[in-house]
Amino acid sequence: MSAALTAHVVVRRRAFTVDVAFDVAPGETLAVMGRSGAGKSTVLEALAGLQALDGGEISLGGRVIDRADHPRVRTDPMRRGIVLLGQDARLFPHMSVRENVAFGPRAAGVAAADARTDADAWLARVGLPGVGDRRPAELSGGEQQRVAVARALAARPRAVLLDEPLVALDAVTAGEIRAMLREALGGVTAVAVTHDAVDAAALADRLLIMEGGRATQAGAVRDVLAAPATDVAARIAGLERVVGVASRGEWAASGWRLRSTEPFAGADGSALAAVFRAVDVRLGDGPNGWDAVVRSLEPTVTGVRVVADRGVAEVSVADAARFAPGDGLRFSIEPEHLRFVPA
Numbered sequence: 153m154s155a156a157l158t159a160h161v162v163v164r165r166r167a168f169t170v171d172v173a174f175d176v177a178p179g180e181t182l183a184v185m186g187r188s189g190a191g192k193s194t195v196l197e198a199l200a201g202l203q204a205l206d207g208g209e210i211s212l213g214g215r216v217i218d219r220a221d222h223p224r225v226r227t228d229p230m231r232r233g234i235v236l237l238g239q240d241a242r243l244f245p246h247m248s249v250r251e252n253v254a255f256g257p258r259a260a261g262v263a264a265a266d267a268r269t270d271a272d273a274w275l276a277r278v279g280l281p282g283v284g285d286r287r288p289a290e291l292s293g294g295e296q297q298r299v300a301v302a303r304a305l306a307a308r309p310r311a312v313l314l315d316e317p318l319v320a321l322d323a324v325t326a327g328e329i330r331a332m333l334r335e336a337l338g339g340v341t342a343v344a345v346t347h348d349a350v351d352a353a354a355l356a357d358r359l360l361i362m363e364g365g366r367a368t369q370a371g372a373v374r375d376v377l378a379a380p381a382t383d384v385a386a387r388i389a390g391l392e393r394v395v396g397v398a399s400r401g402e403w404a405a406s407g408w409r410l411r412s413t414e415p416f417a418g419a420d421g422s423a424l425a426a427v428f429r430a431v432d433v434r435l436g437d438g439p440n441g442w443d444a445v446v447r448s449l450e451p452t453v454t455g456v457r458v459v460a461d462r463g464v465a466e467v468s469v470a471d472a473a474r475f476a477p478g479d480g481l482r483f484s485i486e487p488e489h490l491r492f493v494p495a
Contacts, residue, residue, distance in 0.1 A: 154178045154341040155213030155233070155310040161198045162207030162220065163191075170194045170365035173208070176311070176358075181342040183356035183373065185349070185388050191365040192345045196313045199343065200236045201229035212310055233310035239320050241300035243288040249275065249299050250284030256307030267306075274302035278332055294325035301329075301336055312337065314344035318351060330354050349377060349388055361385045379493040380427065391427050392464050395495045398424045403492050407462065410440045412490040423495035428485055430457065433465035438484025446479045 160173040170191035176182045184192050197203035199210060201218065204226070210218040217232050219225040235256075243252050253271035258264060272284050278298040288296055297317060304312060317333070318326040334355055344355055352359050352373050359376045361369040361384065369381040380386040386393035396405030398419065403410045403426050410426055435458075444460035449472055451457075456472035458465045463483050475481060 154339055157199075157210075157212050157311050157341055157343070159195075159199060159210045160208035161195050161210070162205060163194050163198055163203055164206045165191070165194065165365070168365045169206075171207070172360075172362060172365070172367045174360055174367065174370065176341055176343060178341055179339045180358065181337060181340075181344060181356045183352035183359045184343060184345045184362060185347065185352060185359060186362035187384060188347075190362040192362055193315060194365075195362075196236065196315050196343065196345055199311075200234055200313055201227060201232055202236075234313060235304040235307055235309040235311075236313040236315065237300055237304045237317050238315040239317060241288070241293075241296040243296055243299055243303070245288055247287075248284060249280070249286050249288065249291070252288065252299060253284075253303045253306050256303060260307070271302070271306055274306045275299070278302045278336060279328075292325075294321055294329060297321065297329055298332060301333060305336060305340065309340075311341040311343070314342060314346075314355075316346060319347070349390065353377065361388065379491075380425075381493075381495075386427065390429065392430055392433075394426045394463065396424055396426060398422045398492075403490075408442050410442075410485070410490055411487050412492055413488045414491055416492040424492050425495040427491045427493055428489055430464040431466045432485055432489035433463060434484050434486075435465065435467060435471055435481060436484060437482050439487055440490065441482055441484040444481055444483050446475050446477050446481060448477055449475065 156178050157176040161170060163170045172195060186192055194203060198205055205218055205220040207220045209216060212233060216225050217227040250268055250271045253274055254267035257267040257270060275281060275284055278301050280295060280298050318329055321329060330351060346352055356373050359373040360367050363384050369376055369385050377389040380389050380391060380393055383393055396403050396408060403424055442462060444462040446458060446460050448459045449456050450459060452466060455466055455468045458467055458472060465483060
């Protein structure tokens with residue numbers, strides 16, 4: 153059912169050119185993350201055949217399905233063996249749930265009775281047994297998204313594209329659909345665009361970070377999130393990242409000198425990034441202390457984010473009330489909460 157996907161996507165946009173290349177092994181899920189406007193959706197549209205290539209080539213299962221150069225290849229979206237699952241379930245409102253799921257196989261020539269039997273099996277697999285006779289309007293948003301997953305996979309695609317399929321769902325429903333997706337996608341080649349690192353960690357084997365139309369980091373999900381190579385990757389991982397240099401077994405930058413309990417490799421003077429969570433930064437002096445000036449105070453769900461010229465901390469409302477933009481303060485972080493990675 154699944155197939156290897158190899159892509160070099162080049163699409164010229166008004167602000168920049170998307171130029172990114174990647175491979176996805178059969179049955180593997182690649183997550184693509186980055187800021188809004190980085191070119192992620194453009195990549196999915198090119199893979200699906202909804203966006204023409206200005207350069208590059210896309211092949212699926214060893215067969216070229218799109219090529220910009222001579223000899224030009226342009227396979228119709230319906231004949232690529234790729235399905236795109238987006239934020240909107242886009243079910244046929246006039247059809248029953250069963251007929252929605254059976255639509256793809258029937259269009260491919262499968263006998264109606266067999267397609268409907270398979271549809272019921274897929275509905276049970278995505279956690280919706282016995283709803284085949286209902287109409288989409290009778291289902292909740294989360295249930296409609298489950299039907300959309302069943303419809304996509306019932307078509308026996310060689311690859312599945314996921315474009316933020318959980319973004320419109322509440323946290324509880326999104327968690328349920330995420331778990332279902334992980335199971336349903338087992339053995340299916342997939343590319344998933346998401347803004348949520350939880351989605352990437354739960355669904356994907358590898359992660360690719362895009363910035364300004366280019367890939368800036370790629371690797372196993374856990375490795376990328378643990379050692380972000382850019383500030384964008386760090387924010388995606390929920391981390392702060394400050395670049396300095398290795399200095400006598402410690403990390404140093406102008407006005408900073410920090411140490412960690414974790415060893416690191418790097419000759420003195422080599423570029424090194426300090427990586428830490430804002431929630432681990434404390435107000436006041438400590439083993440790793442430095443002076444900073446408050447730039448802004450940003451409310452969060454659990455307190456206040458103190459953004460300074462040197463670092464960020466998440467503190468209680470009571471602690472934040474002591475400061476205003478322009479005030480000086482002292483930050484510190486315990487060595488065990490710091491990691492140093494090559495910059």
